[in-house]
Amino acid sequence: MNWLIKGARIIDPSQHIDDKMDILIEDGKIVKLGHNLSPSKKRGMEIMELAGLVVTPGLVDMHTHLREPGFEYKETIKTGSEAACAGGFTGIACMANTNPVNDTRSVTEFILRKAAETNLVNVYPIAAITMQSQGKSLAEFWDLKEAGAIALSDDGKPVMDSAVMRRALEYADSLGLPIISHCEDTCLSSGGAMNEGFPSTELGLPGIPGIAEDIMVARDLLLAEYTRSSIHIAHVSTAGSVRLIRDAKNRGIKVTAETAPHYFTLTDDDLRTYNVNAKVYPPLRGKDDVEAIKEGLRDGTIDAIASDHAPHALTDKEVEFEYAASGMIGLETSLALSLRLVSADVLTLNQLIEKMSTHPARILRIPGGSLLPGAPADLTIIDLQHSWTVDRETIRSLSKNTPFLGWDLTGKAVLTMKDGVVTFDELHN
């Protein structure tokens, strides 16, 4: 719990720091950043030499599915937490589409209790916007907030009724609860299995047009503008959404947005082999969309990178493509896939950490994302040169559904620390 971290390159976007510095940690909190610090007199103070490595504020994944309660065969809060630590995360926000749906205090409390039992990562429950995420009647936002929910989302489903969404935005804003919108016009997307385009035409699979997302993004931006509330757009996947969000930001609408690594790494061409592990909602889009997502990340239109970690067991996936569950795990590959943006000069390392730590914490209004003195000692230690292969055997998530199996990646979290306690260590093991 008491550490002197020496010799590392410290990146803290919240303080505009990118420098070789030392960090002094006492009682699980950051005490001081500085050059050539000496260990304090605290009992049990240990020195950690990290020359050649990068230390950042603990990564925060603002979009994770932990599947518990209800789908423990896919993932549990414990296995999800283990995967998160291995991926360098110290905080994760988990979506409400469990069974039962997290639309009541008791479910939120259950999640927090389970997370505390494991205590590897800060788990922040996101509660449902509507009861059972049916899109009809609002959940008890205030009570959920009191219980510990930090945001609201019917993720997995859109709130199709514009009047319900309007009321949700107004009510949530007054409580300071962010609304995270899953943007999908289900009338346009219904029955679809992949992005609509030339690949879907060739594969004979029912398509989901990009406008199914764009139209709902446009609606939600208008609603946010009208109600003067803030909104966060989840898993942006299309060029159209990026354009709409960029314009909205320029016009002063309080919008933030996230994308996931697969939306800037893969395209619908990667479904050519009917690879069920690449089946995801929103679906992998075309090359132009991927370029637009990268541009949106570069120019700040997209604030955050979230994994949209969506575990599914083999039995959910090993079926005909159209019947296969949608989603892929991402906690353990998110950082390495995002680091490819740094090597491709899309983002600086500083900007990347901003999008994977500082911004998500700020959007969700949760602690973390900063190494300011007094902050919890939540740290991610990254080896930028570490080459590794995504291997089914070493994945900690209970489910192994990722299209990146067998990929050679560079860069990895080698040590993760929460409240000054090491939660993952590949450096010394």
Next chain:
Amino acid sequence: MILERKDILGIKELSKDEILLILDTADSFIEISTREIKKVPTLRGKTIINLFYEASTRTRTSFEIAGKRLSADTINISASTSSVVKGETLLDTARNLEAMNPDVIVIRHSAAGAPHMLAGMVKQSIINAGDGAHEHPTQALLDMMTIRAKKGHIENLNIAIVGDIAHSRVARSNIYGLKKMGAQVTVAGPATMIPRDIEQMGVAVHSSLDEAIKEVDVIMMLRIQLERQHQTIFPSIREYGQRFCLSKKNISLAKKDVLVMHPGPINRGVEISSDIADGPYSVILNQVTNGVAVRMALLYLLTGGKA
């Protein structure tokens, strides 16, 4: 020559030479079906399973007859797709069948890609007998065989495919095959039945039947699935028939010696009028006859036969 592949999943993967090999082999098998004793011992001791997850009369019967004329043991399994949701998965079914050591599994399935999934999981040869809106390779092969038999060649022919292109596996397989063989292909149908970016497959697109069939050598009419009316992809059967029914009124726009084809089953008076379906241009029943020969050829080649 031998066919060096384990499975026939689609025309897309086949080379022109492979298509020619299959068509030549099929030509040589056509005679067997005209004999008094319509059976040769070629595939004696081989087992062929027809695994049909979708209703089919023509294709399933055709595969069965093809196998039997070559003396293979053929077994038909009609499974309901609903069992995918409830009960045994396709993969488990396939593994069970695999354990009984058949030589070829013929599969039809409403889900695109189902045969590809099987092919990667079992050691037997898989023949795709139609997967969703993806491919129907044996249909395209029998269509090409029919065209070649009637016209002597496929190269440089102008061919129109008309109907619900978006939902048609027959259209996709034929586009791949006919393009490989050097034909020019036009597709036509209501705009709602033309899938996105189909031009990238190298075809011309028309939304008028008259435009599409002008001076063509071959017209392939596709079956309209009447239930799609409820998905609002077209206003009514009546209006479809008025715009896209091939009849005496419009057939004269095509070349004089045009071939009219249809994969069946036909909706008389909807996509094709009876006088055309039963008339002199129609080769619809030749297609069915050739279907048996093409499937014999594939079963023969996939089990190691030499052409």
